[in-house]
Amino acid sequence: MDSQTLGSAVEMMILDVAARGPTYGYELARTVAERSEGYFELKEGSLYPALHRLERRKLLKAHWRDADGRRRKYYEITQAGRAELASRKSTWLKFAGAVNGVLGTRRTGLSGA
Amino acid sequence: MDSQTLGSAVEMMILDVAARGPTYGYELARTVAERSEGYFELKEGSLYPALHRLERRKLLKAHWRDADGRRRKYYEITQAGRAELASRKSTWLKFAGAVNGVLGTRRTGLSGA
């Protein structure tokens, strides 16, 4: 199949949020929850390992900063990260279109890139 | 999160194909490939374990039959299977809508049930 190609939806969403500006784990989770209307609640056990993977692969770069006496690790997307994000979005749309094709739930605006 | 939703995309598609009439593994893989326009190529290592899981959970029932000197294991969807399929389709559409919501790729026809 293709769940490998898809990678993880979590990483894709993290990259997408980060592409709009530097953010940190806790905030990122809230942003994803908001933008998915509460559907996704990123758990720490998924979120932080995913951030570490993306950092290790140099799709994100991180730096610590202090604010309000709290330590925050801010993540910024890299050029490679933007390219990866574009690729994953394209793959996601194809994947979703293919699933909907199999199910017969395909919508006009959904199939293509 | 909900990687369960994504992980079970294979099972959902299998159930959907089986809901249209009895079928067997090899044929099922070809049907999924056709209906996804070649996108999904179910590998044996995903296909057969998935069929066995669905059978074990009584969402499919199976019986062996001979045709052309070949042994085929035909799968039929059960009532429980139909209910599960409906549930998963609904979950899938919500999931896809939520992802598209986060990515900003949402289309009008996609978000709801």
Next chain:
DNA sequence: GACAATGCATAGGAGGTCTAGGTATGGATT
């Protein structure tokens, strides 16, 4: 002082997919 919210992190388990291999038949080609 207790508790919730903020903020990061990891360990261990569960669950799914893939690679790679095995078994077997039938038909076509050489």
Next chain:
DNA sequence: AATCCATACCTAGACCTCCTATGCATTGTC
């Protein structure tokens, strides 16, 4: 007859991701 491809099933082991559960530390509220 030997070889190859398509058909048709199956499994083991590696690999990856997500979740539960837990730990630590600070700030603000009751």
